Amino acid sequence: MTLYIRFAAHLDAALDTLVAAGDLPAGLDRANVTVEPPRDPSHGDLATNAAMVLAKPAGTNPRMLAEKIAAELGKLDEVQAVSVAGPGFINLALTDDVWRSELSTIRDEAADYGRSTKGAGTTVNIEYVSANPTGPMHMGHCRGAVVGDALASLLEFAGAKVIREYYVNDAGGQVDTLSRSVHLRYREALGADIGDIPEGLYPGDYLVPVGQALAAEFGDTYVDAPESEWLILFRQRAVAAMMELIKADLALLGIHHNLFSSEAELQAAGKPEAAEAELRARGLVYDGMLEAPKGETPEDWEPVMLPLFRSSQFGDDQDRPIKKSNGQWTYFGADLAYHYQKAQTADALIDIWGADHAGTVKRIVAAVQALTGGKTRFDVKLVQMVRLLRAGEPVKMSKRSGNFVTLADVVREVGKDVVRFTMLTRKSDAQMDFDFAKVVEASKDNPVFYVQYAHARVASLHRRAAEAGITCDSVDLSQLETEDLALVKRAAQFPRVVETAATAREPHRIAFYLYDLAAEFHALWNVGNDRPDRRFLIVDNPAVTCARLFLADAIGQIIRNGLGIMGVQAVQEMN
Numbered sequence: 001m002t003l004y005i006r007f008a009a010h011l012d013a014a015l016d017t018l019v020a021a022g023d024l025p026a027g028l029d030r031a032n033v034t035v036e037p038p039r040d041p042s043h044g045d046l047a048t049n050a051a052m053v054l055a056k057p058a059g060t061n062p063r064m065l066a067e068k069i070a071a072e073l074g075k076l077d078e079v080q081a082v083s084v085a086g087p088g089f090i091n092l093a094l095t096d097d098v099w100r101s102e103l104s105t106i107r108d109e110a111a112d113y114g115r116s117t118k119g120a121g122t123t124v125n126i127e128y129v130s131a132n133p134t135g136p137m138h139m140g141h142c143r144g145a146v147v148g149d150a151l152a153s154l155l156e157f158a159g160a161k162v163i164r165e166y167y168v169n170d171a172g173g174q175v176d177t178l179s180r181s182v183h184l185r186y187r188e189a190l191g192a193d194i195g196d197i198p199e200g201l202y203p204g205d206y207l208v209p210v211g212q213a214l215a216a217e218f219g220d221t222y223v224d225a226p227e228s229e230w231l232i233l234f235r236q237r238a239v240a241a242m243m244e245l246i247k248a249d250l251a252l253l254g255i256h257h258n259l260f261s262s263e264a265e266l267q268a269a270g271k272p273e274a275a276e277a278e279l280r281a282r283g284l285v286y287d288g289m290l291e292a293p294k295g296e297t298p299e300d301w302e303p304v305m306l307p308l309f310r311s312s313q314f315g316d317d318q319d320r321p322i323k324k325s326n327g328q329w330t331y332f333g334a335d336l337a338y339h340y341q342k343a344q345t346a347d348a349l350i351d352i353w354g355a356d357h358a359g360t361v362k363r364i365v366a367a368v369q370a371l372t373g374g375k376t377r378f379d380v381k382l383v384q385m386v387r388l389l390r391a392g393e394p395v396k397m398s399k400r401s402g403n404f405v406t407l408a409d410v411v412r413e414v415g416k417d418v419v420r421f422t423m424l425t426r427k428s429d430a431q432m433d434f435d436f437a438k439v440v441e442a443s444k445d446n447p448v449f450y451v452q453y454a455h456a457r458v459a460s461l462h463r464r465a466a467e468a469g470i471t472c473d474s475v476d477l478s479q480l481e482t483e484d485l486a487l488v489k490r491a492a493q494f495p496r497v498v499e500t501a502a503t504a505r506e507p508h509r510i511a512f513y514l515y516d517l518a519a520e521f522h523a524l525w526n527v528g529n530d531r532p533d534r535r536f537l538i539v540d541n542p543a544v545t546c547a548r549l550f551l552a553d554a555i556g557q558i559i560r561n562g563l564g565i566m567g568v569q570a571v572q573e574m575n
Helices: 001-022 049-060 062-073 097-111 139-157 174-189 205-218 226-251 263-268 271-281 331-342 353-372 408-415 418-423 447-467 482-491 493-502 507-532 542-566
Strands: 044-050 081-086 090-094 121-129 159-170 259-262 285-289 306-310 348-354 377-383 388-389 393-395 430-437
Touching: 001 044, 001 062, 001 271, 001 493, 049 062, 049 090, 062 081, 062 090, 062 388, 090 097, 090 388, 097 259, 097 542, 121 139, 121 353, 139 159, 139 348, 139 377, 139 388, 139 408, 139 418, 139 493, 139 507, 174 205, 174 226, 205 226, 226 408, 259 263, 263 271, 263 331, 271 285, 271 331, 271 353, 306 331, 306 353, 331 353, 348 353, 353 377, 418 447, 418 542, 447 507, 447 542, 482 507, 493 507, 493 542, 507 542
Parallel strands: 121 159, 121 348, 159 259, 348 377, 388 430
Antiparallel strands: 044 090, 081 090, 285 306, 388 393
16 A cells, blocks of 8 residues: 555544544535645645635534544654644654655556555546558657556556547548549559649548559559549558558557447448437437528628537537538537547547637537436547748658658657657647757757666666676665655655546646656756765665665656556667
């Protein structure tokens, strides 16, 4: 049992004692009671808001309640001092042996240290990437891919069952354009002079092999055939080829989805109709007319009766059509059906979207709430675009022009781990620059390097200890001093960081934590540059060396666990 879980249990026991004594009413909701590090370390090691949360429903003064809780917690052998601050915060200072014990817990739990059962029994569907299957992955897709995959790993580490899903947009105008672009390459493969690629088609050379494969299979059968004879066939073959490219690109990042759902299959199975019927039965879809466009009304505009979702009931500025006037489903209508399908097999849904889709969040959240009766938690995480920089100049990306930076090119240049870690060094909804020079820079300003260097330093200690003939058959942790134990206090926060990051659906918190942990480790290491007695490795003092090696191992273990969540490999040495 890790430190924060143990003290949460101690706090519960203290509150139970007060209930038994009649100082607190039974049955109070303790869900918002926390045990966490105080913002100011000088206040102690742990703090709880229990009195602040429970005083009002208990009908008592928070300061008075805090004094009673503090008195109970002060009886614990692990508590060195307890104090009440301000209107009722309780601060605890713990004994040094508590931190030594936590070090042993880190060793014993090893790769499982920080794992949680908080999400146990819950199935979460995370849909991420879902790029249109019109070409290979480019860096515009990268951030959402990494955020989604790291979030999936984080929720698994916190105990949930996770479905990693990719929604294949293989219906609609863009894939028809892809089909026509491939037909052009098919004709080219058979010797036709296609000249410049017409405006509006995809000009990328990545379609050349697709055209060649179709030419080898069908010969000139479809060269002069009407579009109606080849459009669907070529679309299916092109989408399949593009999805193979996309899967290969994602594999370079270590990303593999459990499930690929086809929009075309969804529509063929009548899922949108089923979702519409469900919403009509609840009075949430009706036939009505859209308001005229704002500003100057186009001459060809005329009111049309359409099925509308009552999204205005859920905070949207107007009700939204789920079908077009030609009877085809709108993007929103198709999305309704897709989310309705996902909710059948999951307790919670998470979508990772580009920030350019921010305007549709409110209505789709409302629709899912309506379809599931509010039983399915649904979060949309918005991811801002990444600006690529080379030599200080922006690198432009455009799939239609065929001139873009592919994900594969970037991974091959700087490495999977650098790409993944960098994408998690800022909140997903904050702008990000990806500077090709800075992400491989060997400095503390580069979080990727700084964290990996900390792990490499830990690994180097064992090599150096072996060279010095130091073996650690037994370890006396009482050799660790106050400066050493300060690092343990940061290390012990890892399980709590995992739980809070999973609850907030924010995997970047793991990267932030690892950077702080690495910074404290490097700082402790650097003290030894001026003070030989503070070095991790002291050849003529094996007892201290073994204790500090034990400490360093714990830091290395936590770095590995955190990097594992991020999908980044911990290195043994830095070149």
